[in-house]
Amino acid sequence: MSERLTVKKTYKLYIGGKFPRSESGRSYQVTDAKDRFLANAAWASRKDARDAVAAARKALPGWSGATAYNRGQVLYRVAEVMEGRRGQFVDEVSAGEGLSRSKAERAVDEAIDRWVWYAGWTDKIAQVVGSSNPVAGPYFDFSVPEPTGVVAVLAPQRSSLLGLVSVVAPVLAGGNTAVVTSSFERPLPAITLSEVLATSDVPGGVVNILTGQVGDTAPWLAAHMDVNAIDLAGAAGDDEHAAQLELAAAENLKRVVRTPSSEPDWMALPGLDRITSFLETKTVWHPVGI
Structure with missing residues (x-):
């Protein structure tokens, strides 16, 4: 009997809850840390980036208008499905990042736990950053957090799953929608997350994931007038590129989470900074007794 041939996978983008091919028709080979072929991934174009923004904008009213409790339940369900595909995530993280099995398992477990952690904050963040303000008059005065809107997220290039979760989950926990560019060399965990x-x-449309070279889509996301904020985590180590993206983002006064000088330790406790970075504060006055 002849030896069975393996089925080589060609993955697509994740836009608007569907898996379209790249508008450009391009794809590229994804290899492991030892340069062995793993799969083909779609190479997103600026048109794909625009389609992803349109999908995120369309999904924003429903997601931001849902109760914080409901968003938490939805995000927790994501963690449950991730747990069910833990073995696949471990294989992909180990192959892409060149980690031992035990280190890959630790990274995947931390990513799932972090998703649960952010899911738990959806209905608590308002109590922490909101307030009831004292006023000299017969009024109630409340300051409450609201989502910023559509957030472009440049995912870390080295930490293909834990770093990805660490920058995407807080955006969703705050009620925003996201357009995410994955790691170029290690996109498989992001693709599997899109399937989850x-x-x-x-x-x-709440989350849209683009694979391919970040430089092909990031400038268009940074300059897009319907994107309200951008996280430049994926530009770490490239100060010139990050500066260009910040300049483009300034055209419509986007909120910008600036890139670190080097990729941080994603195993460290995350804190609430990435949630609050994409929240606006609305202050409401209301007469007492009405």
Whole structure:
């Protein structure tokens, strides 16, 4: 009998809850840390980036208008599905990042736990950063957090899953929608995460994932007038590129989470900074007794 041939996978983008091919028709080979072929991934274009922004904008009213409790339940369901595909995530993280099995397992477990952690903050963040303000008059005065809107996220290039979760989950926890560019060399965990999102309760368009060279889509996301904020985590170590993206983002006064000088230790406790970075504060006055 002849030896069975393996089925070589060609993955697509994740936009609006669907898996379209790149508008450009391009794809590229993904290899492991030892340069062995793993799969083909779609190479996103600026048109794909625009389509992803449109999908995120369309999904924003429903996601931001859902109760914080409901968003927490939806995000927790994502963690449940991730747990069910833990073995696949471990294989992909180990192959892409060149980690031992035990280190890859630790990274995947931390990513799942972090998703649960952010899911738990959805209905608590308002109590921490909101307030009831004292006023000299017969009024109630409340300051409450609200989502910023559509957030472009440049995912870390080295930490293909834990870093990805660490920058995407807080955006969603705050009620925003996201357009995410994955790691170029290590996109498989992001692709698997998109499959998890598609089979969980996350509405289509809340998260959109683009694979390919970050430089092909990031400038268009930074300059897009319908993107309200951008996280430049994936530009770590490239100060010139980050400066260009910040300049483009300034055209419509986007909120910008600036890139660190080097990729941080994603194993460290995350804190609330990445949630609050994409929240606006609304202050409401209301007469007492009405």
